[in-house]
Amino acid sequence: MKKTLVLLASAVAMSGAFAQASAPVPASPAASAAASSPAAKAGHERNVEDRIAYLHSQLKITAAQEPQWNAFADVMRGNGQTMGQLFQQRKAATNVTAVDDMKQYAAISQAHADGMKKLVDAFDPLYNSLSPEQKKLADVTFHQPGGVEGGRRHHGKGKVGKVAPAPASDAAVKP
Numbered sequence: 624m625k626k627t628l629v630l631l632a633s634a635v636a637m638s639g640a641f642a643q644a645s646a647p648v649p650a651s652p653a654a655s656a657a658a659s660s661p662a663a664k665a666g667h668e669r670n671v672e673d674r675i676a677y678l679h680s681q682l683k684i685t686a687a688q689e690p691q692w693n694a695f696a697d698v699m700r701g702n703g704q705t706m707g708q709l710f711q712q713r714k715a716a717t718n719v720t721a722v723d724d725m726k727q728y729a730a731i732s733q734a735h736a737d738g739m740k741k742l743v744d745a746f747d748p749l750y751n752s753l754s755p756e757q758k759k760l761a762d763v764t765f766h767q768p769g770g771v772e773g774g775r776r777h778h779g780k781g782k783v784g785k786v787a788p789a790p791a792s793d794a795a796v797k798p
Contacts, residue, residue: 702742706731
C-alpha cells in the first residue's frame with residue numbers, strides 16, 4: 624500500500640509541473656513575459672483542475688467522501704502552484720552557472736519531496752474512506768506505468784521524454 628501511495632503522490636504532485644514544463648521555451652524576452660502571463664497561468668491551473676476532475680471521476684468519489692477529497696485536491700492545487708512557479712523560474716533563468724542550475728534543481732527536488740509528504744498525508748484519510756471497489760480503482764489508476772501524468776517524465780529545462788519501462792519485478796532491481 625505504501626508503494627501505491629508513493630506512486631499516487633508522485634504522479635499527482637508532478638502532473639501539473641509536467642504540463643507546465645513541457646511548454647515550448649519562448650524565443651524572446653517579450654515571448655517570455657507572455658509565457659508567464661495570466662493566460663499561461665490559467666492554462667497551468669486548468670491542467671491541474673483537469674487532473675483533479677479526472678481522479679474524482681475515476682475514483683467515483685461519493686458525497687460522504689467529499690471532505691477528504693477536497694483536502695486532497697487542495698494539496699494537489701498547492702503543489703501544482705508551487706512546482707509551476709519553480710519551473711517558470713527555472714525556464715526564465717538565463718546565463719546561469721552550473722552551480723546555479725544545480726541549486727535550482729535542488730530547490731525543485733526539495734519542493735517535490737515536501738509536496739509528496741503533504742499529498743500522502745492528505746491521501747491517507749481519503750484512501751481509508753474509500754470502499755473496497757474504490758480502493759481497487761485507486762490502486763489500478765495509480766499503478767499504471769507513468770501514473771496519472773501519462774507516461775511522461777520531466778528531464779529539466781522544458782525537456783520531456785517517455786518513461787522507461789519498469790522492471791518486471793522488484794527482485795530484478797539491484798541496489
